[in-house]
Amino acid sequence: VCPVGAIYEKDHTKRVYEALADEKKYVVAQTAPAVRVALGEEFGMPIGSIVTGKMVAALKRMGFDAVFDTDFAADLTIMEEGSELLERLKNGGKLPMITSCSPGWIAFCEKYYPEFIDNLSTCKSPHMMMGALVKSYYAEKKGLNPEDIYIVSIMPCTAKKLEIERPEMQHNGIKDVDAVLTTRELARMIKEMGIDFVNLPDEEYDEPLGMSTGAAVIFGATGGVMEAALRTVADIVEGKDLDKFDYEEVRGLEGVREATIRIDGKDIKVAIANGTGNAKKLLDKVKAGEVEYHFIEVMGCPGGCIMGGGQPIHNPNEMEKVKELRAKAIYEADKNLPIRKSHKNPAIQKLYEEFLGSPLSEKSHHLLHTHYSKKELYPLVK
Ligand code: SF4
Known part of the structure; x- marks a missing residue:
């Protein structure tokens, strides 16, 4: 049995066809970072092809009324999560703070490591943030009724199908994401x-x-959320636009990695785990007091979202190579973007000016943050 329930894959194509055919619905698609480096494989293109523009074109031809980039919300996640980390460091909050953007990891934590629930960032995962924003900020801008908006997340992930059904992921009875x-x-x-x-x-x-940045696209690979957060946190703490922001020390595909990053004369100790087996190894050491960190990134799938359960399938013997090629494409996409730090995204700056106020504001908390709770194990694995 899959420990995180990610194999409970439900086909959502029927409900998306129905929404696209419903003239009353304003149907929005959003696409995760890891989809753009893998979708081409389904059409015979080489592994690691970056097909962002073709994917957007295809979604428009399918009849979506608007096509947005989950990467925008990944930049927003960094604004909120980076601020949360700084707040915890400054005010003696619960450390290590642990990332919360992988529902596979969240489900694992709630079932097997509930003692770490208070360590989790309260940030919703990026596509849920995007859903909440489209049905509030964007709806207001366009004069749309949130009830008429139907949001489809295009994801590398099967666990996100369960995530959208969580009762915490809705406002006034309206779900943040519909499919x-x-x-x-x-x-x-x-x-x-x-x-x-x-x-x-x-x-x-x-x-x-x-609109999004290179920091957002690297969310697709293990270590990417950590690096994106470091790019923003370091600039904020040092009060300048730092030239060195490629944190090579947190990159790589090993199951567990750690690094010490010097920011404004202080050492920030970080760790990264990908795959729940590796998360277990790391958390057991933290629990035993053998290691100490300020910030941990955990992704449920080995390699991160590039190897999510909804991605194209290849011969099992070739998966290590596939992982390498997709990760390479992710960092290439980052390098190709003109803006590579989340807080430099002008659309994010405008969102705070026009709507949210500041990171961790009351409105941000209401729309972009959530809570977690201990969950029972599935009967079969009790
Ligand atoms: Fe989903 Fe896996 Fe990515 Fe987590 S790491 S968000 S479970 S695809």
């Missing part, structure tokens, strides 16, 4: 609709929730 299509399901729909994916021209995301 999750995996990379494989999206590919299937593109084929069923007869769209010639390989020959599509590149198209752009819609504004204002389509």
